[in-house]
Amino acid sequence: MKSRIELAIESGKIPESVRKQHKGFAEWNFNIKKQDHQSIVLILIDGRDTSAVDNVGSRLPTLVYMSREKRPKWPHNFKAGAINALLRVSSEITNAPLILSVDCDMYSNNADTIRETLCFFMDEKKGDEFAFVQFPQKYNNLTKNDIYTNNASQIDEVELPGVGGYGAALYCGTGCFHRRESLCGGKYSKGDRVQWNTESEKNAYQTVDDLEESSKVLASCSYEKGTQWGKEMGLIYGCPVEDIVTGLAIQCRGWKSVYYNPKRYAFIGVAPTTLEVALVQHKRWCEGLSQIFLSKYCPFIYGHGKIKLGAQMGYSIYLLWAPISLPTLFYAIVPSLCLLNGVSLFPEVSSPWFLPFAYVFVAKNIFSVLEAMKHGSTLKSWWNGQRMWLIRRTTSYFIALIDIIKRKLGLSETTFVLTDKVVTEDVSKRYEQEVMEFGSSNIMFTILATLALLNLFTLLGGIKKLVLDLDSKALEQLISQIVLCGIIVLINLPIYQALFIRRDKGCIPSSVMFKSILLASVTCLMPIY
Template sequence: MRVLVRLRIHSPSQHQMDSCRFQNIPTNPLAKELPAVDIFVTTADTVLEPPIMTVNTVLSAMAVDYPGHKLACYVSDDGCSPIILYSLIEAAKFGHLWIPFCKKYDVQVRAPFRYFSGDVVFPPSSDDDNKSSGFHLEWRRMKDEYEKVRQKIEEAANGTVQIECSGEYAAFSTNTNKSDHPSIIKVIWENKEKVPEGMPHLIYVSREKRPHCPHHYKAGAMNVLTRVSGVMTNAPFMLNVDCDMFVNNPKIVLHAMCSFLGLKPQECAFIQFPQAFYNQVKDDPFGTQSVTIGLEMYGRGMAGIQGPFYAGTGCFHRRKLIYGFSLDNQDVQGKEDDEKILKESFGNSMEFINSLTQSLKDDISPIQDVSSAAQVSSQVAHCVYEHGTAWGIKVGWGYGTLTEGVQTGLRIHRKGLKSISCIPDPPGFLGTTPTSGLSLRFFLRYGLSARAWWNNQRMARIHSATSILFGVLSFLFELLGISEVVFEVTKKDQSDNSSDHDQDTNHKDDTSNNNVGRFTFDESPMFIPVTTFLFVHLTALALSLFGQHDEVGLGEFLSSVWTVLCFWPFVRVLFGKGKYGIPSSIVLKSAGFALIFVQLYRMASVG
């Protein structure tokens, strides 16, 4: 396995993005030839994924340099929360100011929280004075407006302001809870007049969920988005991002379309932008940088073979390939109009089948107006819609795995098609995620500190004793039929590294800087193994240093020192308080386990 992984890096290649004929939107007359793109954003939990983060992702995606009437942004809310709908309605109001502002001043980072964080430099001040003073006024106004929206959304999210479940929100009232509710689809904004300068369509989607109906986590959500967008806008291309990944480069859609239109289709089945992170802490204490490096290294290696894997986010797809077809329709030749056959695979909605035949014929004319499709779209978002069809098997995002992205990408590669890794400067998307595992040499080569490498080594050990251990256990439990593997949504921390959200009220959390890069804990059993190992090794060290055990070998001693060093972040907070300390229940349980282990060992060695 390791050999196979290493082999990948020996075929480096990189896709060159040529300057494309679609420059200077919107003055370029060719702009009308640009294809439509449906953008999917997934969110699932308003606590783990703060709505303001989702809103920033949505705003950054809607504000890209692309004709507004050719974009539609679909937000899937698996948490079925009126707070998300409310946040998006507020976001749309702000978007009407924000998007023109971004385009007028060629703002580089169009996620407002980042733009106003203070880390991001202003656009050139070399503009003539009039313009730049106008700019400063507008900038101030925009910041104030964003601040208001942020506050409203945060108040709704933390419950200080309750959302009345009536009117627009009536659908949420009838005993809805996130795992038992009808489908709720709301067109928040429709660019009815189809104006290029206008704001893209914005649609809220919460698919139906019922306790007896498996929902297949993110893959299920993506398949619903695929169908809903099929009957609403049916764009030939789609982009999907997780809610914590904002668009960092406003030319991203243009870049992708230049590649799709400029290359042979079989050379460019999908376009993956590597994952990069914005909230890097000095020396990378959580080892996230390795994901970026890893993706870059392996990504380039894979590019030399058949192209990168589909990572699940930050990726543009061809709708047709997601439907499981090949580029030349060979697999459906002669059956394109056979309703019965299509319904067997794709389900019973006639409207959806019509949109699908349209995609098959590469006919990209928009079907109808978005709002009038709302009724039909709620039908394709029903939880029983997929029963007996090929969704999740041969069609759409694959089920039965927690890495639905990789699987879906491989299904496309299996057709012999290539994918492309697109690495623009600045990076296309920025998000938040932790992972691990590369050599010191690579770290130094990529300009990272030895400290960062050490943090990464350490994180790899901590991962092995926490998430990987639990992953293996839950997989075994599933194999034995004891329990089912579930997709647990990861908690996102939206640290914008900014000194404030409002510079005027000098109100800073003076401890916040000290806490950057610190581990947070809760009562999850996930922390027990590490803490137990730690106690065992601390006991071993104590016994060998002060104790009666003189037969301790040097190797054993060093191994214990190494383990303790790796778990040092845990040692420091063993008796800490609050979220930065290990809860005493975890400490007690672990101490108990360690004691049992040491006792058993002693009995065994005496015996």
């Protein structure tokens, strides 16, 4: 199939033999372009047809291909617009009460998932309250020690279940079962009982051709004009993380949601295999989440009196990712520069005020290690997590914060960046060997390398001063900063390797190396001169 698609693209036409096999190709003429074409709806399998069976005689479900209309002058609203069009078309063809949304790089891993989900929606006491059931995102291509910390066990096992405990599980955009009524703008009314029809008679007497023609209108560009689609109905427009804001809006209409994490993963997808893709993905999420906090959908304003305070705070853990970059950058820069210049920031080791600092540092890390081990992580994967924690906060979150400020000042507009997870063979090989992939001149790598070199220079310079001065008092005053700076240097070992040792295509480019050395050197010299 891949070769046939490539041949069609190269030749600019569909071979006649293939065109005759599939009536859908009749819709695709030579005037059609990717971003300029009419709506196409094709019922490939009609579930009402008793002759539509698989090779063991079981009835096949209705299968529909849809490509919504796109025109250059009409905003298509990306994923949110696609799902809203699908909602309308599916309501015309089957109008099933439950909807499953899954990303294109994910697949079902548990045949009992639907049955287990129905246990929530059909519960006699609370089932009518639930708008959606969210499953965690899991991946099939993680390395043994999860080099990029794609398997967010802390989030999946602790944070999201905690928010779900308030009946406000976050809608994460994939692996989620929705009640159609709630997703299409309906409000929850206590006491309403849902009638489940196992055999829907909707459109039982319409022909396939009639259904296709009536559905095409629902997938047209102009259909949403003057309606509440994208505002009160369907997924909400104007935010890069339309899933989170939509889930919040649904909960503020009175519905509750469930976070369900079964032992056998329900859905499995593909995680980023390069550092750049992983950081770009987090930058996009961070921008979108911050945009929600600064909009009318801020949980403390929009959710006031509608969802519990604990749920509002739970949302804010993620909506405030961007400003967290500032204190992290402070700890990565200021203590090291002060160490180089002999300025003490923490209490002396002999002072009783040193104990609270030491306790927090030791207790936090011991608890973090135990928590990681409890959820099946290795010690090395925990260490990789500490590295990615620092990397994300000083690059993705920081650049997202700058972009948010620029947008608020009217200097830029919201953009939607797709994450490309297709990789070459050598990139895939390095990923399997758990070698970090750089190989790009992305500004985030310049920041990473500069911070790594800054801490290396200041650690060496600070230790050199202490050794030459032989001042035990100064050592007692600066030991906390030496430890902090030393930990940052250890965390950044893969970056030093990519700067000075590695020669493969995944190393840090020389242009980035020279810029980083210059920036780190100037930063070290600034306090002196």
